[in-house]
Amino acid sequence: MGRGLFISLEGGEGSGKSTQAKRLKEWLESQGQCVLLTREPGGTPLAEQLRQVIFEPAAALDAVTESLLFQAARTHHTTHKILPALAEGQVVITDRYLDSTRVYQGVLGEKSVAWVDELHRLTAGDVWPDMTLLLDIPAEIGLPRAKSRGDATRFEAMDIEAHEKIRQGFLQLAAAEPKRFVMIDASKSLDEVSAQMQAAVQKLLERGDA
Numbered sequence: 190m191g192r193g194l195f196i197s198l199e200g201g202e203g204s205g206k207s208t209q210a211k212r213l214k215e216w217l218e219s220q221g222q223c224v225l226l227t228r229e230p231g232g233t234p235l236a237e238q239l240r241q242v243i244f245e246p247a248a249a250l251d252a253v254t255e256s257l258l259f260q261a262a263r264t265h266h267t268t269h270k271i272l273p274a275l276a277e278g279q280v281v282i283t284d285r286y287l288d289s290t291r292v293y294q295g296v297l298g299e300k301s302v303a304w305v306d307e308l309h310r311l312t313a314g315d316v317w318p319d320m321t322l323l324l325d326i327p328a329e330i331g332l333p334r335a336k337s338r339g340d341a342t343r344f345e346a347m348d349i350e351a352h353e354k355i356r357q358g359f360l361q362l363a364a365a366e367p368k369r370f371v372m373i374d375a376s377k378s379l380d381e382v383s384a385q386m387q388a389a390v391q392k393l394l395e396r397g398d399a
């Protein structure tokens with residue numbers, strides 16, 4: 190049986206990942222695809238428990254422990270949910286994946302992107318998305334959107350400058366891998382963003398074996 194397609198959605202807080210992940214799933218299903226929508230950190234009961242630990246405001250995690258917790262969640266999620274779905278030929282959409290750790294703990298944090306990548310190689314079978322949709326949005330637009338939801342985690346309690354640094358981190362990763370990353374202008378309307386994403390995924394379907 191053919192292998193499915195693995196799509197990750199990345200971008201800063203309030204860029205619209207969770208909103209668009211659901212829309213993309215619905216669109217793919219309307220095209221007859223079997224879709225698994227999942228998220229990180231999380232995606233399995235154990236990884237969701239780790240998510241709570243990671244986002245606990247009083248956790249006081251050092252950089253290495255934090256990275257290891259993210260990667261423990263990712264390994265469990267990859268092994269027990271993503272890979273089995275791909276083996277069945279499903280399209281897997283994940284709301285954040287490795288690139289979020291590469292930006293937050295690698296580009297911006299105390300560890301390097303190479304360190305994050307090596308950890309992933311050692312622990313999660315070096316699984317990479319076939320396509321990463323980067324929902325790019327200026328901090329001035331994205332931050333108010335994130336705050337408007339009123340459920341800020343410790344990662345979201347940040348200012349415009351921090352938000353813009355995250356944006357630049359994602360742009361840096363995208364520039365290094367122009368084949369895997371597809372830039373999405375997330376400042377547009379919901380429908381316009383969905384259309385950009387559908388066009389990208391349509392191309393992936395045409396060249397993939399799903």
Ligand SMILES: Nc1ncnc2c1ncn2[C@@H]1O[C@H](COP(=O)(O)OP(=O)(O)OP(=O)(O)O)[C@@H](O)[C@H]1O
Pocket residue numbers: 200201202203204205206207208209334335337338345375376377378379380382
């Ligand atoms: N294109 C858009 N235009 C206007 N509002 C939007 C758009 N996309 C998303 N929103 C709104 O912005 C808020 C944040 O969107 P969403 O939760 O999807 O972002 P996110 O990328 O998942 O954020 P986080 O990384 O914090 O989970 C929501 O209230 C959503 O309804």
Ligand SMILES: [Mg+2]
Pocket residue numbers: 206207208284
């Ligand atoms: Mg979200």
